[in-house]
Amino acid sequence: MTEAYKGIFPIAPTIFHDNGDLDIEGNKRVMDLMIDQGVDGICILANYSEQFLLTDEERHQVMLLSIEQVAGRVPVIVTTSHFSTRIAAQRAKAAADAGAKMLMMMPPYHGALLKADEDGMIEHFARVADASGLPIILQDAPLAGVNMSVPFMVRLAKEVPLVCYFKIEIAGTANKLRALIEAGGKAVVGPFDGEEAITLMADLDAGATGTMTSAMIPDLIKPIVTAHAAGDRKKAAALYRDVLPIINFENRQCGLRATKSLMKEGGVIKSEAVRHPLVPLHPKTREGLIELARELNPLALRWGK
């Protein structure tokens, strides 16, 4: 790595046809849209990509087509989490071979109860790092059911130096970022937040240098990050105030379906289908979302027209 990644690295949704099959063209169009949204990089196969609803083969297919379509225009981050260390390492190697620039990983987990102890987690990441040689962004999110302390994360970063980016998206993200930056020093190359940027302003104030939003309105969120990085906190706060209602609506009412609805509405994709047991947005919820979006006129609503 020559320079640290900073800025906005949204999650790409995985696009399906109405019958649930992968929509290859739709997935490619999402890559092009996201680059036009001005993103600094694209993260694929994350939870907002419905990674938990894909077969191994589909994951591989989405990875290859995404990296090919992006064709080096921005870095692609590939999520390679698996409870099995061996399988996570195999996925990581495949991502490196395909041209990924970074991996995103949760700590190993399965279901509500299975996790590794701290030594097991270190070993897990060490083997993945060895297999791929890629920097890793550690995802600290409630879904894994794993509580990682700041001292543990710093130990991990020191023992496995490729783990140098951290995406915090839990209750109290800003304070955890602050503590991590202080305790980790140079080992923490990239403190990021996530969760649709619902706490972005507080997280930037705490020292976040990157954000992993959804792909819904990164064109409108990027200027907040840019203004804040340039020292214009007032401008950042004003821009944040403008987008907070739709981010709040996305975060609390829609989840990963919001991005797909805007992209469908804007002609980017043909179907906003999600895979069962996820269910479509209630029509009234969708209406509320699109109403908020129209006021902001983001690229996703215009790109395919």
Place this chain on the structure above:
Amino acid sequence: MTEAYKGIFPIAPTIFHDNGDLDIEGNKRVMDLMIDQGVDGICILANYSEQFLLTDEERHQVMLLSIEQVAGRVPVIVTTSHFSTRIAAQRAKAAADAGAKMLMMMPPYHGALLKADEDGMIEHFARVADASGLPIILQDAPLAGVNMSVPFMVRLAKEVPLVCYFKIEIAGTANKLRALIEAGGKAVVGPFDGEEAITLMADLDAGATGTMTSAMIPDLIKPIVTAHAAGDRKKAAALYRDVLPIINFENRQCGLRATKSLMKEGGVIKSEAVRHPLVPLHPKTREGLIELARELNPLALRWGK
């Protein structure tokens, strides 16, 4: 289905080489051992089979080789759980095509938080039943993080009649079995327990007609079930008392590693490796297990010698 399955249907472990690769021969030998143990059926790809540490391709391979090796000598139950309804249905169809006699499934779950609501669960099982035409044993275990009430399970059995077997292995299994049998009537064809048979006597007293133990000592557990079914509760209790120390040691000290250790010790398999982040038994724990086993002299300790 002509007759209800009753008796002992243990979980087959998945056997690896020391380097973590699937051991095809080892997996086949386990099938032969289990039939010699006198089991009434074999369940594969369950949690005790380390299903959460296998790729999709490895699951498929283990399924095919197991069913082929068993060759109809006993029914094979294939676990096909996946959070995605579509993928669970695809796995179920593949199991039916391969010759499975039943499916085992947990309700849809992913990580600590993702689950379906009750309508979503009904739909999930309905689509799997449609895709396969096979009876389904619903697994009610803490790992999924899903609380299923007795009224819900009865509703599921009535709306999706192929869901007619129930493997309860939670806190208070005996009383849940009792309530399920009473509320479900004929819709509950097979009330089973699981969890290594750690609560077998209470569960049989509550009306369980089947048990899903590990493959460690089914030859010694089957006589308990047989005696109890024949009305000889006293004999069942005495036999249960004899095996409880090793079952307790398995359940609380070893988990899925116990079966593999006995099979290795008895020359059934060449490696008792588990996949990281699972770790080998502590040597002292293993010693304690084998000591308890030697007193009982189960088939697993003798079969490969």
